[in-house]
Amino acid sequence: MPVYQINVNGQPREVDAPAEMPLLWVLRDLLNLTGTKYGCGIGQCRACTVHVNGTTAYACQMPVSSVGSSPVVTIEGLAPEQKEPLVAAWEEEDVPQCGYCQPGQIMSAAALIARTPRPTDADIDTAMSPNLCRCGTYNRIRRAIHRAAEGV
């Protein structure tokens, strides 16, 4: 199998994987970065949201061969100044129920706040509607993003 040099969370990583293997499974099964979740495999639920080149990408839809040298950031590597306000807001608003989709939600929210530091409800709905939550925590996610944005 081919060997790919990719950059994950600021570190060069070498992975031995079939070309079409999605980044999701490279992260989870080869690099043991399990915070990025599998939910659908077809880009519908966005539980696998990571950042590539600083914007959201869906790891289940990205073959490892297409990653190249683009920097990949997962929930594990999200910068503390981005992650901590969101996680704290998630706790304060009691967002997680089962919690499985929440790392993906946090990754989408972090990208939103990075480009729109004070998002409106409409901004949040646009950015976050691709992320499914079966437990129905959407209203709390919206509140938590406002809380995190105001605290930043």
Place this chain on the structure above:
Amino acid sequence: MKTPSKSQLLLAQRFSERFSERFSERLGIGQNKSMQRRVFLKLSGVGGLALGWACASDKPAPAGAEPPAMMNPDELPEPEGEVPVEPEPEVEVTQYDVSAYVRIGSDESVTLYNSQSDMGQGVLTSLSMLIAEELDVDWEKVRAEHPIASQEKYGNQFTAGSNSVSGAFMALRQTGAAARQMLIAAAAQRWDVPAAACRTELGVVFHDASERSATYGELAELAGTLNPPQNPTLKSQSDFRIIGTPRHQINARQKADGTAQYSIDVKVEGMLVGVVARSPALGGSVVSFDDTAARLVPGVQDVVQIPSGMAVLADHYWNALKGRDALQVEWTAGPNAQLSTASLRTDMMGQMDQGMNNVNQGDPEQVIADAAVDRRLDSIYELPYPAHAPMEPLNAVADVRADSVEIWAGTQGPTAVVNDAAEATGIARDRVTLHVPLLGGGFGRRATNDYVMDAVHASRLAGRPVKIIHTREDDMRSGFYRPMNSNRIQGALDADGWPNAWIHNIVVQGIFGAFFAVEGSATNFPYAMPDRRVTWRDPGVDIPVFTWRSVGASHNAFVVESFLDELAALGGKDPLDVRLRLLEQSANPNAARQAVALQNVAERSGWRTAASEGRARGIAVHQTFGTIVAEVAEVSVEAGQVRVHRVWATVDCGRAVNPRGIEAQAEGGIIYGLTAALYGQIDLEAGRPVQGNFDTYRLLRMNESPEIDVAIIESGANITGMGEPAVPPIAPAVCNAIFALTGQRIRRLPIQIEV
């Protein structure tokens, strides 16, 4: 009728054990005597009375209750420079088990073991509050985990029926109180003073007379060697400091930051990852297979035939999936090859008059026949098979050795998993170790063991640890749906336009017989209706169905609350007034609570005032597993699209242990029920489930979510649960609002608006 499988019987037993105590109370609702006897005997016959909670006098856990030995999943290099790293104190922490539920560290940490499975409904938090209250510890120091499964320590572990908090309210408080008394006894022994002269406060035992004190962490080792008291003294409820106060969810941080572990994240040394090729038609089986090409796929290590199909095992998921793509399997058509959604609808309609009476009072046929033509209604309601679709696809890890089994599975039924794994492997139950990580959603789907047994069988055959992952399509097409159902419901109005007679014929696959098939119509029917009949017919099909969040209530409440709305409209009455009148006249002991909940939700939603232009409101109420939830939905319809703008919910679960958790469950239940009302449908074609992923099986998204406003009534009634009861009222509330707005009555879900 189809004979229930062995695993269904096991689960039925668990249900019956949990429900038997309260079942006589549930039966006090206007049914004939023969129904009462029949159902009660059926339930007590398989289980007998048992308390699902181990008593507080359990011996301390043996040292085996250590965290699972797993590979460290975090090979992440330390980020450079920018992370403020707090120096780890160089203190060795020892953990002591005071009892099977309470572990205290020498660092004063408190870890509580909750034998109920947290699938998002928050029992790790709410149940820990019960223990912590009586244990008298600082809530901020409390951690909570699922223990390694143990019937000996925890009784029959099965999380269903929204009964965790109600079942635990006394038992877990006793557990906490017993541990506290053991810590006091340890202090008394150490100081040679009477235990009665000692007191506790937030994790410290005091002997005021000698001005001595010791922390729980200092006393835990000795306390764990003492005999637990048989009847520990409980706090007066007026002294509660934790129960009834709003608390944040334990583990919220780990869930948000990605460090929480689900079974799909578990990795053990030497593990293979597998996917299973299953029959495309439900119930089909392997005729023959050719795994030559599959075994040539790089990374594929083994292909084994297990009861559910062919498991392709590889070094990682992706290679296993590629291997499965290359696998050739011929399947039998199975028992359902002739079934489609259309054929099932026809078949169910054809059996409508063949049901057995579950309620038969008065003479509803006569009353309806005597009513004027414009004073009676005859409607058909139909609901599809919806899937549970938990966000974490079904999966489990098993390591079957010659004389032991170790399993990691997010399951609602740990005891059944242990028993079934023991039976499948021939290894004694006490050699089966089951770890229960967090569940990435359950909703009743993780109450079955099929997906766990896949891993057990695959590991047994491969001789290696195996993780089996359902792809999303596997998960969606694996059955155990809420049963599709058809209903004929007829009713009449009296001379003043009030409903007075009702016949409800239900055709639906039974789950534990009639128990859930008639739940919410024969049982838990709150309204005065002197002439009423409810019949139930099992259509005799072999589609696997099981508990879908709120089970029978979720379809019967839709029919009952929608049809009542139809009768209200026919009589020219306000839907709220009809409900309040029929509740006032009812002999149902919980009718008054339902009326209070309705009045509360009506007041908060401005029911008596007009909705804004282009919108209308609908109302519904239902009692599910003892908890009453009344809901008002405000909707608009544009170009055939329903938009639910706001939902008001009023909850009466007796008393609130964690109000924050109750609000979250009300919101989540409403979104879950609304998703099903708008989109939830698995079609069958030639016995094959059609929808397989979120492109065709839609879930509600943020931009479709209503504002939700929850109020909690502390009625003081028996405490009941909150995982499910917000689901049933939302579909009828929304459809009643659609009728109020458009005049179109929705009698088939998912909702389709005729433009």
